[in-house]
Amino acid sequence: MSGDNGPSGRKSEGGAAKSSGFGNVFSSGKDRAGDAERSAEEIGKGTPGAGDGYWDEEEECVSGDVSAFVRGLESGRDPWHPRQTAHGALDVMEGFLGPHFKNFQTVADGQRKVSEDPGATSGMATSAAQSTAGDEAFRKSAKISDEDQPSISEDVQRGLKGTSYQIEGAVLVAGGMGSSPDVAVDPSLDKAYVVTEGGKLYAVDLATHTKRQVMTIGDLDGSLGTPGGVALDGNGNAYVTDRSGGRVLRVRLSTGHTEKIARVTQACGIRLDETGTKAYVTAWDGKLFEVDLQSKEAEPRQLVERLGTSTSAVALDGRGKAYTGNTDETGSLREVDLSATPPSEPRWVARTSVRRSGGIALDGAGAAYVADHWVDMLYRVDLASGKERDAVKARSGSFSPLGVTLDSVHGVVYVSTWEGQLWRFSLRVLQSPELIEITTGV
Template structure:
């Protein structure tokens, strides 16, 4: 039925609208009586959205019911005009009633409850389990253009590709040695460290073939500067940051002595502007000037193992820390300020950012791969942590 027909038949239809509104009222969260079905719905879905959707529908039906009633009055008044010209004022009055301003009221029940909102942020949005069964993951890389994650399995000595939408996984390459970390260049190649074998390998993602790039004792963490055609490798026990030219295969020591302040060094990230950030086993994140090799401790995270570090391109670093149940830390590069933004990640050693998509991906040695919504780590004014739902 069109709106025209409804108003033309206002006297016949407004009653059904009132009945619909009354029926909806009886099954609307926040109305006088709440049915079991609605309570179940609220438990299964986001309470804030359910409440607002139901109240919106309820309000719409109440509004239409009023219009139907007033349309009937208008129709009656118009008939009176044709019979009695003096009824013009009554007609005008009826039209004002039908089209007059609406009164909007927002009650306390229409506002979100903080515990419900927190649960929504924590459980429904923050963590999305993508897949399991990935072996003992230590390295992780993401190619957003292919909607694919690449997970290095140290025990299985392999590299797997995971579809980030479906969780479907397949092995890309095998027999890669003591796999430590992985990065992709967006051009069909992955660069993988072989810690035990002391090598940096390049893997062809189309056929799984691989070749050594350089021999580097203790090669564990790796970062790429694709624009400059360079790889940077953190040598775990030697405390060296090694720059590798991916074309000539030449190497140079970009910084040495990094293990003095940070124990053994695990990981590296580069900003593409001449700075590298190196994390170590005693919780230090060091900033390195790649031009002269000078460095300083940017942040000390007590009781932390900075096993992976990634930059978001907006002045923040994110650190995967397998200690104390598995945590994700956010560090402000301008001043070294830091806070925990996610917990419950277990023995996490893989970290990758999709900065444009606002997503953080984490893998762990329990073989799990998660997606964390970046905005959830900034929820409630940047205070608190996101936690995974039970059983993930």
């Protein structure tokens, strides 16, 4: 039976059996290239000028193939000049077409050998596999360590966070804590600590807005009594006043362990100096004390009295002056010069004011932010002139501010309220003449 059985390689018309379908393809290519080369040679032989021709000096004429002689003359001319005869076409055919078809035949033959040689194919596959393995090894070795990862320094992160806080205006950070007379903030840990009249101390994460209760154990029953104020020393300790128990307590924030540091009757407001070694504590009956936090044996030193009834908060300006307020007395914001000996008599900052002074925070630019929970208002007072204006009030809901503190790192003021909420206000917005109105949801 005759005929081509296709790529199975069993039999091919006009040739022997092939080892593979690829062999048929490449051999066929080789055969076609050979046919073309032979055709080019035959054309050359049958074309005038393909023979020999030369100039006979003795006879002074062309001997042999005249066309061949003319072809020789053509080949010696400048190739860029147009030729007047077609003899140059023979040079093109023999100089280009013939070798071209021969090269094609050689390539086809080489491809056929590669296809029929499993070793050659395996070698190429092995080489490719080795290259792939090398790439994989490089990828595994070229790892970026944690140290090489792009990062932002802590200072830059604080700056970015501060910028974010400053443009927020007003933010409800946490709620549901119960009446909260005071708040302290640790910018380095991004946490605020809020005390409640029910004797609880909360740690509030300022970034996630989550809160947890700091459990207290230690002196007596571990209770914080009736807290009036809270301050931080930057070394992992919070200092809390207990008005009902007449105590100043130290709370280790990592463990919740408490211990009594000093006894101050009716202790209420508290702030620490810049070293964190001295506390300034107001008493509900109108006195201001200095407490040495490094010695539990030292008696608190009374600095001034006659600060008025229901004296609550105290704030320090870092330049030797203290400011106190009264929750139940109007026009009660007072200034005391602690650098004088003895400390000066209190000076009314805004004596004609109808405002009550609860929590107090100083912005470092000559103004105080004062809470008045009776009229649900946070107001701003110019310490030099006593001039005041409304800064924050509730558009809807209740907003009875009690504790006020400044985060100077991020440029914001935190306010704790009688409703058990913690609010954050941009200092930049507070310093503008615009009134901030909020919706509290309570």
